[in-house]
Amino acid sequence: MTDRPIKVLIAKPGLDGHDRGAKVLARGLRDEGFEVVYTGLRQTPEMVVSAALQEDVDVVGLSILSGAHMTLLPKICRLLREAGLDDVLVTAGGIIPDEDVPALKEAGVAAVFGPGTTIASVAEFLRANARSRD
Amino acid sequence: MTAGATDDEEPRPANPEARAADPEARAADLEARAADLEARAAALAEQTVAGDRRALARVLTAVENRTPLAEPLLRRLYPLAGRAHLVGITGPPGSGKSTLVAALTTAARAAGRPVAVVAVDPSSPITGGALLGDRVRMQAHSADRDVFIRSMASRGHAGGLAGTTTAAAAVLDAAGFDLVFIETVGTGQGEVEIAASADTTVVLEAPEMGDEVQAIKAGLLEVADLVVVNKGDKPGAQRTAAQLRSMLIAGHGDATGGSLAPGRPRPRQPQVLVTTAATGDGVGDLLAAIDRHREAAAGRDRGAAQLVRAEAQVWAILAERLRARLHDDALRATTNETLRAVAGHRLDPYAAADRLLDAVDESPARRRYSREGGSE
Ligand SMILES: Nc1nc2c(ncn2[C@@H]2O[C@H](COP(=O)(O)OP(=O)(O)OP(=O)(O)O)[C@@H](O)[C@H]2O)c(=O)[nH]1
Ligand SMILES: [Mg+2]
Numbered sequence: 001m002t003d004r005p006i007k008v009l010i011a012k013p014g015l016d017g018h019d020r021g022a023k024v025l026a027r028g029l030r031d032e033g034f035e036v037v038y039t040g041l042r043q044t045p046e047m048v049v050s051a052a053l054q055e056d057v058d059v060v061g062l063s064i065l066s067g068a069h070m071t072l073l074p075k076i077c078r079l080l081r082e083a084g085l086d087d088v089l090v091t092a093g094g095i096i097p098d099e100d101v102p103a104l105k106e107a108g109v110a111a112v113f114g115p116g117t118t119i120a121s122v123a124e125f126l127r128a129n130a131r132s133r134d
Numbered sequence: 135m136t137a138g139a140t141d142d143e144e145p146r147p148a149n150p151e152a153r154a155a156d157p158e159a160r161a162a163d164l165e166a167r168a169a170d171l172e173a174r175a176a177a178l179a180e181q182t183v184a185g186d187r188r189a190l191a192r193v194l195t196a197v198e199n200r201t202p203l204a205e206p207l208l209r210r211l212y213p214l215a216g217r218a219h220l221v222g223i224t225g226p227p228g229s230g231k232s233t234l235v236a237a238l239t240t241a242a243r244a245a246g247r248p249v250a251v252v253a254v255d256p257s258s259p260i261t262g263g264a265l266l267g268d269r270v271r272m273q274a275h276s277a278d279r280d281v282f283i284r285s286m287a288s289r290g291h292a293g294g295l296a297g298t299t300t301a302a303a304a305v306l307d308a309a310g311f312d313l314v315f316i317e318t319v320g321t322g323q324g325e326v327e328i329a330a331s332a333d334t335t336v337v338l339e340a341p342e343m344g345d346e347v348q349a350i351k352a353g354l355l356e357v358a359d360l361v362v363v364n365k366g367d368k369p370g371a372q373r374t375a376a377q378l379r380s381m382l383i384a385g386h387g388d389a390t391g392g393s394l395a396p397g398r399p400r401p402r403q404p405q406v407l408v409t410t411a412a413t414g415d416g417v418g419d420l421l422a423a424i425d426r427h428r429e430a431a432a433g434r435d436r437g438a439a440q441l442v443r444a445e446a447q448v449w450a451i452l453a454e455r456l457r458a459r460l461h462d463d464a465l466r467a468t469t470n471e472t473l474r475a476v477a478g479h480r481l482d483p484y485a486a487a488d489r490l491l492d493a494v495d496e497s498p499a500r501r502r503y504s505r506e507g508g509s510e
Contacts, residue, residue, distance in 0.1 A: 004199045005262055005263060005264070005287070026265055027265060029263065030258065030261070030263040030264060030265040031258070031263060032261065032263060033258075033261040033262050035257075035264045035266065035287045036264065036265050036266060037285050038265060038266065038269070038270060039273065039276075040269070040273060043273070044277075046276075046277055050276050050277065051269060051276060051283075053187060053188055054282055054283055054284055055191070055284060056191040056194065083188065085188075
C-alpha cells in the first residue's frame with residue numbers, strides 16, 4: 001500500500017573477521033533504495049534474531065564465510081520462526097557450496113547468492129519476494 | 135446482510151463499485167474499517183504495554199510508516215507516556231555518539247534500569263535508501279531483554295531526526311523504558327530539533343587537533359544541557375574541555391538570544407564533561423549528571439520543555455489535519471481555485487490563507503471516527 005523502503009538487516013554471523021563483502025552489499029542496497037540495518041561482525045544467531053525483531057525488518061541477509069553455514073543458517077531460520085518472524089525473507093551469501101543449497105532452502109533460506117551475484121540482482125530478488133507492508 | 139434479511143430491507147449491492155457509489159454502503163464500510171483498525175490498535179497497544187517486544191516493534195513500524203494504525207495506536211499509548219527520561223545525544227559524525235549510548239546503557243543496566251534507544255541515520259535524498267549502522271556499536275546489549283534498540287532513517291526530514299522520532303520515543307516511553315536515548319544524525323550546526331524532543335540534550339565533541347575550538351559549534355552548544363568531550367584517551371581532550379568551558383562562560387546569556395528552539399528555557403550554563411566511551415571512563419559521572427539535570431529541571435524547566443515538545447507535536451498534526459480538510463470532498467474545489475488565484479496573482483497569499491481558514495470554519499467537520507462514539 002505504501003511505497004516505504006524495504007527494510008533489510010545485513011548480519012555477519014560466525015567467527016571469521018572479514019566483513020568487507022557484507023559492507024559492500026549493505027552500501028549497494030542502500031544505493032538501490034533499501035533501508036539497511038548493518039550489525040557488524042561475529043553475530044550469534046540469537047543476536048541476529050533479536051536485531052531482526054526489534055528493527056521489524058522485512059529481510060534478513062546473512063553473509064557467511066566461515067564454513068559454519070550448515071549449522072548457523074538453519075538455526076537462525078528456526079529461531080526466527082520461534083520468535084514469530086516467519087514472514088521475514090531470509091537470504092544468504094558468501095561461500096556456500098552448491099551441494100548445500102537444497103538443504104538450506106529446506107531449512108528456510110529463500111535464496112543463496114554466490115560470489116558473482118550482482119547487487120542489482122539481489123535488489124531485484126528482494127523487491128519481488130519481501131513481504132508487503134501495510 | 136445475512137441470508138435471512140427481511141424483504142423491506144434494501145439489498146446492498148455486493149460488487150465493490152456499486153458499493154462505492156452507494157453512500158450508505160460506503161459509510162458502513164468506512165465504519166467497519168475504522169472499527170477493525172481500533173480493535174487491532176487496542177490489541178497491539180495492550181501487548182506492547184505488557185512487554186511484548188514484537189508488538190512494540192510493530193507499533194514502531196506503524197508509527198514510522200504513518201500507516202492507518204498509527205493514529206489509533208498513538209491515541210492509546212500517548213497517555214501512558216511521560217514517565218521516561220528522554221535523553222538526546224547529538225554531535226558531529228564519528229564523535230562517538232553510538233559508542234557513548236552503548237556505554238551509558240551499560241551503566242544504566244548495572245543499576246537495573248530498562249533502556250531504549252532510537253538511533254537516526256540519514257536517508258539518501260536521491261534513492262531514499264539509508265545505511266543504519268549505529269547498532270554495530272551497541273551489540274553488547276543485543277541479548278538483553280531490557281534493552282530495545284531501534285534504527286530509523288531520517289526520510290528527508292531535516293533537523294537531525296526523522297519526522298516520527300518524537301512519536302517513536304513516546305511509544306518507547308509508554309512501553310515502560312526508564313531511559314530513552316535518542317541518537318541524532320551526525321550533525322553540523324543548526325540541526326537542533328533534538329532539544330525540543332528530549333528532556334536532556336547532550337552535545338558531543340571530539341578533541342580538537344587544532345589550537346582553537348571552532349566557533350561554528352556555537353549553534354549546537356546553544357541547545358546543550360550537557361557538553362561532553364568524548365575520546366578522552368586522545369591528546370587534547372582536557373584542553374578542548376577547558377576551551378569549551380571558557381567559551382560557554384563568555385557566550386552565556388547573549389550568544390543564546392534568538393535561539394533556534396524558541397520558547398525553550400535557557401539552560402543553566404552547561405557542565406562540560408570528558409568521557410572515553412570506548413572504555414567507559416567518565417561514563418558513570420555523565421549518567422549521574424544526566425539524572426541530576428532531570429531532577430533539577432523537574433520543578434523548573436521540565437514543564438516548559440514539555441510544553442515546547444507538545445506544541446511542536448500538536449502543530450505538526452494540526453498542519454496535517456488542516457491540509458487534509460482542505461483537500462476533502464467539501465473543500466477541494468475551493469482550495470484549488472484559491473491556489474490558482476494566488477498562482478495567477480489575482481489574490482495575495484495572505485488573503486488566500488484567510489479565505490481558506492474561513493472555508494474550513496464554515497464547512498462541517500468530517501471526522502472519520504471519534505474516540506468516544508465510533509461514528510459521528
Ligand atoms: N579512541 C576512542 N575512540 C572512540 C571513542 N568512542 C568512540 N570511538 C571511535 O570513534 C568511531 C566512531 O564512533 P561512533 O560511536 O560510531 O560515532 P558516531 O558519532 O555514532 O558516528 P555517526 O553515527 O556515524 O555519526 C569508532 O571507530 C569508535 O570506535 C573513545 O572514547 N575513544
Ligand atoms: Mg552513530
